[in-house]
Amino acid sequence: MTVSYNGLPVLNDINLTLKKGESLSIIGESGAGKTTLGLSIMGLVEGSCSGEILFNGINIPGLQEEELRRLRGREMAMVFQNMGDALHPLYTVLDQVVEAISVHSRADGASLYKKALDLLISTGLDEKTANSYPHQISGGQKQRAMIAMAMANNPGVLILDEPTASLDAGTKAEIIAMLKNMAGDRITLMITHDISSAAIFSEKVAVLYGGRLVESGRTEEVFSNPRHPYTRGLIRSYPDLSTTKDLQGIPGRMNHGVTGCPFHPRCTQRIEICCRETPKPENVNGRVIACHRGGIVPVLEIRNLSKSFNTVKAVQNLDLTLYEGETLSLVGESGSGKTTLARTVMGLLNQDKGEIFLEGERVSGKTAKFYQRVQMVFQNPMESISHRMNVLQAVREPLDVNRNEGQDARKELVRRVLDEVELPGDDTFLNKYPHHLSGGEAQRVAIARALVLDPKIIIADEATSALDASVQAKILRLLMSIQEKRGLAIILITHDIALARKVSDRMAVMINGVIIEEGPSARVINNPEHDYTRNLIGYTRNGKI
Amino acid sequence: MRRALTFCGVLQMKKGFLFNYLIALVIILTLNFILPRLMPGDPLQAIYGCEAMIVMTPELKAELTRRFSLDMSLDRQFQSYIASLLRGDFGHSYFYNVPVSKVILGCFPWTILLVGLALFISTGLGVLAGVESGYRRGLPPDRFLLGLFMGLSGLPDFFIGILLLLVFGVSLGLVPLAGAVTPYSGQGTAAIVLDVLHHLALPLAALVLSRITAIYLLTRNTMITTLGENFIITARAKGCANHVIRYRHAGRNSLLPVVTAAGLQLSHLITGALFVEIVFSYPGLGTLLYNSLLTRDYPLLQGILLLATLTVLTVNFLVDIIYSKIDPRICYAH
Numbered sequence: 001m002t003v004s005y006n007g008l009p010v011l012n013d014i015n016l017t018l019k020k021g022e023s024l025s026i027i028g029e030s031g032a033g034k035t036t037l038g039l040s041i042m043g044l045v046e047g048s049c050s051g052e053i054l055f056n057g058i059n060i061p062g063l064q065e066e067e068l069r070r071l072r073g074r075e076m077a078m079v080f081q082n083m084g085d086a087l088h089p090l091y092t093v094l095d096q097v098v099e100a101i102s103v104h105s106r107a108d109g110a111s112l113y114k115k116a117l118d119l120l121i122s123t124g125l126d127e128k129t130a131n132s133y134p135h136q137i138s139g140g141q142k143q144r145a146m147i148a149m150a151m152a153n154n155p156g157v158l159i160l161d162e163p164t165a166s167l168d169a170g171t172k173a174e175i176i177a178m179l180k181n182m183a184g185d186r187i188t189l190m191i192t193h194d195i196s197s198a199a200i201f202s203e204k205v206a207v208l209y210g211g212r213l214v215e216s217g218r219t220e221e222v223f224s225n226p227r228h229p230y231t232r233g234l235i236r237s238y239p240d241l242s243t244t245k246d247l248q249g250i251p252g253r254m255n256h257g258v259t260g261c262p263f264h265p266r267c268t269q270r271i272e273i274c275c276r277e278t279p280k281p282e283n284v285n286g287r288v289i290a291c292h293r294g295g296i297v298p299v300l301e302i303r304n305l306s307k308s309f310n311t312v313k314a315v316q317n318l319d320l321t322l323y324e325g326e327t328l329s330l331v332g333e334s335g336s337g338k339t340t341l342a343r344t345v346m347g348l349l350n351q352d353k354g355e356i357f358l359e360g361e362r363v364s365g366k367t368a369k370f371y372q373r374v375q376m377v378f379q380n381p382m383e384s385i386s387h388r389m390n391v392l393q394a395v396r397e398p399l400d401v402n403r404n405e406g407q408d409a410r411k412e413l414v415r416r417v418l419d420e421v422e423l424p425g426d427d428t429f430l431n432k433y434p435h436h437l438s439g440g441e442a443q444r445v446a447i448a449r450a451l452v453l454d455p456k457i458i459i460a461d462e463a464t465s466a467l468d469a470s471v472q473a474k475i476l477r478l479l480m481s482i483q484e485k486r487g488l489a490i491i492l493i494t495h496d497i498a499l500a501r502k503v504s505d506r507m508a509v510m511i512n513g514v515i516i517e518e519g520p521s522a523r524v525i526n527n528p529e530h531d532y533t534r535n536l537i538g539y540t541r542n543g544k545i
Numbered sequence: 546m547r548r549a550l551t552f553c554g555v556l557q558m559k560k561g562f563l564f565n566y567l568i569a570l571v572i573i574l575t576l577n578f579i580l581p582r583l584m585p586g587d588p589l590q591a592i593y594g595c596e597a598m599i600v601m602t603p604e605l606k607a608e609l610t611r612r613f614s615l616d617m618s619l620d621r622q623f624q625s626y627i628a629s630l631l632r633g634d635f636g637h638s639y640f641y642n643v644p645v646s647k648v649i650l651g652c653f654p655w656t657i658l659l660v661g662l663a664l665f666i667s668t669g670l671g672v673l674a675g676v677e678s679g680y681r682r683g684l685p686p687d688r689f690l691l692g693l694f695m696g697l698s699g700l701p702d703f704f705i706g707i708l709l710l711l712v713f714g715v716s717l718g719l720v721p722l723a724g725a726v727t728p729y730s731g732q733g734t735a736a737i738v739l740d741v742l743h744h745l746a747l748p749l750a751a752l753v754l755s756r757i758t759a760i761y762l763l764t765r766n767t768m769i770t771t772l773g774e775n776f777i778i779t780a781r782a783k784g785c786a787n788h789v790i791r792y793r794h795a796g797r798n799s800l801l802p803v804v805t806a807a808g809l810q811l812s813h814l815i816t817g818a819l820f821v822e823i824v825f826s827y828p829g830l831g832t833l834l835y836n837s838l839l840t841r842d843y844p845l846l847q848g849i850l851l852l853a854t855l856t857v858l859t860v861n862f863l864v865d866i867i868y869s870k871i872d873p874r875i876c877y878a879h
Contacts, residue, residue: 042782065787073784080779088776089874090797099793100783133873149783 010036010047010256011211015281020156023188025198025219027234028208031254034191035081037208038159041189042078043068055157074104076157077150081165082143087134093145094120094130100152119148123178140171147175151182158183160190164197176200195238199223207231210254210262212278215295217287224520227287227295229325229487230263236505242522244501245327246477248484261292268487269297269324296323297359299456299489300345300374305354307337307344307513314340316513318354322457325487327480329500329521331536332510338493341510342459345491346376359456368402375450379462381442385434385449391418392430395449402453413452421448421478440471447475451482461493476503498540501525509533566862573854577847578626582619635851636844640837645848648833653852655725656829659745660811660818663752668807671757675764675803676796680787682769691765694758702755703820709747710824720747723826748825752817756810763806767799774798801872808864812857 011033018024026034039045041053043060053060055076060068080086088096097116101107107115120130123144129137130145137145143163150158163179164172176197179188192198198205199219206216207230215228226232233250252266261267264274273292281290289295300322307315314337322328330338343349345356347366356363363370375398378384385394392414399410415425421444423429434442443463450458460479464472480503482488494500500507501521508518509532517530528534617625629635635645678690700708714722721727725744726737771777772795780794815830822831830849837845869875 039778044778044781069784069786071784072782078782080775080782086775086779088780088794088798090872099780099785103784103786103789135874146779149779152783 011040012278013281014051014213016206016213016216018187018189020187021183021185022204023183023190023202024204024206025190025192025202026206026208027192027195027198029234029254030193031256032208033211034193034208035161038078038161038189038191041157041159042072042076044072044078070104073100073150073155074153075155076159077153077155078159078161079143079146079150079163081162082139082146082167084139084142086146087142089134092131092133093125093137097130097145097149097152100149104153116148116152119151120145123148123151124174140167140175143167143171143175144178147179147182155186157187157189160188160192162192162194163190164192164194172197195223195235196240207234210256210258212262212290213281213288214263214290215288221287227289228263228291229267229269229296232296232325233266242526244521244525245503245505246480248480251485261290268485269293296325298322298357299324299359300491301357302341302345303355303357305341305344305356306352307340307349308352309340314513315344315351318513318515320508320515320518322489322491324456324489325483326506327483327490327492327504329492329494329504329507330510331494331497331500331507333495336510337513338510339461340513342376342461342491342493346374346459371398371455372402372453373455374457374459375453375455376459376461377443377446377450377463380466381439381446382434384446385442387434390431390433391423391437391445394434394445395452398449398453414448417448417452418445420451420482421445422474423448439467440475443467443471443475444478447478454486455488457489457491459491459493462495463492464499465494465496472499479503496540497525497536509536562865566858569858570855573851573858574627574630575623577851578623582622635848638837638842638845640840640842640845645844648845649830649848649852652828652830652833655827656815656818656822656831658741659748659752659822659827659829660814662745662749663756663818664807664811664814666749667753667756668760668803670753671760672764672796672800672803674757675761675766676768676791676799678761679765679768679772679799680791680795682765687765690761694761697754698758700755701820702751702817703824705754706748706751706821706824709751713747720744725828744827748821748827751821751824752814755817756814759810760803760806764799764803767802768795771795771798797871801868804864804868804871808861811860812853815853815857 014037016024026037028034036045036047040049041055041060043063049061051061055071058071060071063071087093091099094113094116097119098112101112101115105112117127117130121127125141125144125148129141134142134145147163160179164175167175172194179190180201188202190198190201202219204216205219205222207214207222207228209230215222215226215231222231223235226235230250233248236245236248237250239247250266251268255265258265260273260275260277261270261279264270267274271292277292279290279292281288282294298321300320302318302320305315305318305320306313316337318341320328320341330341332338340349344351347363347370358370358373389397392411395414395417396410399405399413403410405413414430418425418429423441423444434445437445443466447458447463458479464475467475476499479488479490483490492500492504497507504521506519507521507524508515509524509530510516511532517524517528517533524533525537528537633646635649637643638645638648641648674690674694678687681687697705710722713719721744725741727740727744777790777794780790785794818829819831819834821827822829823835826832830853834846834849836842837849
């Protein structure tokens with residue numbers, strides 16, 4: 001189905017199938033075309049609608065106005081967003097529900113009123129409210145009245161447009177529970193930007209972006225494991241009580257009429273084809289994703305990696321995957337093998353066994369290409385920056401090794417990256433040596449050095465443990481903002497689980513060279529599976545300020 | 546649709562509402578009382594004019610002075626003025642040589658008939674055309690109606706009157722040229738009613754045509770705004786038929802400003818009626834006012850003006866009551 005207003009496409013190539021009794025939530029930012037989709041199904045869209053909307057075998061866009069009118073309100077009903085004027089201001093709520101019934105039936109007055117009143121009471125309103133005008137009742141009551149009106153003729157399809165927008169948490173929960181109860185064996189379609197309502201209400205969810213479906217699947221699967229970068233961005237921006245990582249947005253804003261993938265201007269893992277061609281939605285095990293890269297790509301895969309020093313098995317048969325744009329915390333006590341793992345991945349140590357894949361390609365040996373994509377920030381910046389190099393030389397060194405640009409261009413790049421890490425780029429600073437810098441400044445220089453090649457992955461090994469809390473906070477926020485902007489994937493190695501909780505999407509707990517627990521940070525923190533993790537959290541809790 | 550259980554309207558706001566009208570009434574009466582007394586010279590001269598003073602005998606003058614209590618203090622004068630008004634005594638028409646109230650009562654019903662009908666018909670037709678036109682905005686029927694009414698609005702009411710008179714009265718001879726009834730023709734109620742309507746047709750048409758554009762434009766405009774409101778989509782989603790959406794949902798909402806405008810326009814309609822009545826020699830208040838101006842029959846003039854203001858006041862009061870019935874929100878708007 002394609003819908004356009006005055007030739008401007010609003011919805012493109014939407015394909016959805018709903019069976020009797022199924023409930024689907026359409027989520028997405030405002031302007032994604034969610035409401036237009038609902039209106040199209042009702043045959044109320046003002047623009048031109050091509051394609052097919054089949055309802056019990058009837059093609060809705062092909063119907064005459066009169067046939068449509070008979071369907072509306074009887075076979076399919078819509079609850080509109082509670083914008084304040086969705087109810088007629090001059091009639092009582094009861095009158096409006098009565099009208100919804102009488103439009104489609106010939107019942108006499110008294111029984112109509114009885115039925116309408118019963119409906120209103122079933123949505124939790126009383127008789128007095130029913131006889132009130134819309135301006136006399138609250139937003140939640142209006143929403144209930146709208147629902148009663150939509151349920152008037154027991155429709156087979158119920159479309160709910162932001163039924164919980166601008167309601168308080170209690171009312172919202174009540175209304176969602178009531179709707180879930182009413183859904184029964186009808187088809188329910190909920191349009192919302194409220195991810196938590198969608199999660200409670202529907203079994204399936206579809207994510208709409210720029211008028212196209214980018215991802216759809218079973219609700220809990222999509223929300224616990226979003227595959228499209230946009231879905232992940234949405235979920236990251238949405239707080240709930242178990243959110244542990246700081247909120248992150250999605251860079252840029254939505255534009256319509258983009259060629260290629262609608263999300264590519266904001267996507268941090270776009271490749272050349274994304275700007276050119278629109279990705280076709282592909283169905284993999286019930287999960288539909290429209291992405292040229294098949295969803296969020298794994299940038300680094302570690303398979304079956306082992307490393308031992310003489311008899312000490314520092315890393316044993318370890319598997320780990322790092323996805324684009326995420327922070328993975330590697331938490332564990334000293335000697336658990338975290339640093340060995342990092343150094344092996346970086347090629348500073350040779351593995352005994354196992355394979356490492358960078359963006360799908362097997363890594364063999366230390367190549368310049370690998371270091372352009374993966375960089376490391378070490379624990380002690382004073383040690384990791386050569387004493388004989390000034391800031392300019394230290395930050396420029398990776399460029400000197402890897403690139404062929406001229407000196408001026410390199411210097412310009414150095415200045416830009418210093419600016420990005422919030423350091424001055426003037427000549428005085430560029431000529432400073434490490435011992436002139438404070439700890440925080442030196443670590444920023446180290447981060448600048450790691451970022452100057454524009455890598456996709458940064459491995460930060462206790463990068464902030466030598467710094468005081470306020471500098472640590474600043475540096476981590478800096479890394480998060482670069483992550484949001486560029487889709488940087490970060491492996492954060494730390495022994496501080498509280499810190500890991502605050503900055504990481506996923507967490508892996510390591511002990512004696514083995515990962516004993518791995519999962520979304522919120523899950524690991526709130527519901528640890530392993531005793532060791534539980535103890536670690538317990539110790540941290542005891543040290544509570 | 547069933548009316549709301551709470552009939553808020555008049556009950557809740559009656560007090561403050563009536564009080565406002567009372568203040569307006571007192572101001573009007575006071576002005577009417579005080580103006581002739583503020584004029585230079587004798588109030589009697591101001592009330593009856595110079596010509597009357599020439600032929601006035603001392604006895605008559607003494608009698609009038611006593612009657613208006615002009616020899617007493619101002620507050621006693623006001624008291625007796627109010628008292629005489631309450632008795633229905635508007636003074637004595639010098640020209641007709643009968644009490645003013647009698648002269649006015651002879652003409653008032655005709656004006657009521659003309660202006661009242663004009664108000665109803667122009668509002669009804671204007672709303673109807675406005676609703677249909679606004680619903681079809683930009684389509685040929687809308688453009689036709691818009692052009693037609695805009696053209697009509699350019700013509701003043703007396704001009705329309707003359708035009709109608711020339712075409713239907715003089716050239717075609719379909720309707721009588723003057724008057725409200727054919728003298729001495731009355732036998733049977735039906736014949737009289739037909740005769741009255743026959744005489745009424747042209748002046749009524751002139752008034753309606755001169756007034757309909759304002760109502761039409763207002764309705765059309767509100768209609769277009771209302772059709773963009775969310776509750777219209779709600780109504781469509783219910784499956785309401787188009788005519789139901791047009792009238793019950795959008796139309797009723799568009800009626801609100803029209804009712805206000807109708808009340809406000811009444812005063813214009815009365816002055817409009819003045820010209821139209823003169824053109825058609827219709828024996829209403831307009832013609833009477835015109836004649837009383839020509840003959841400087843000041844008591845009559847004052848009586849007519851007082852009546853006109855009272856009528857406007859009454860109609861506005863009615864409009865306020867109607868408004869609170871069609872818009873339940875008004876009870877809370879203070």
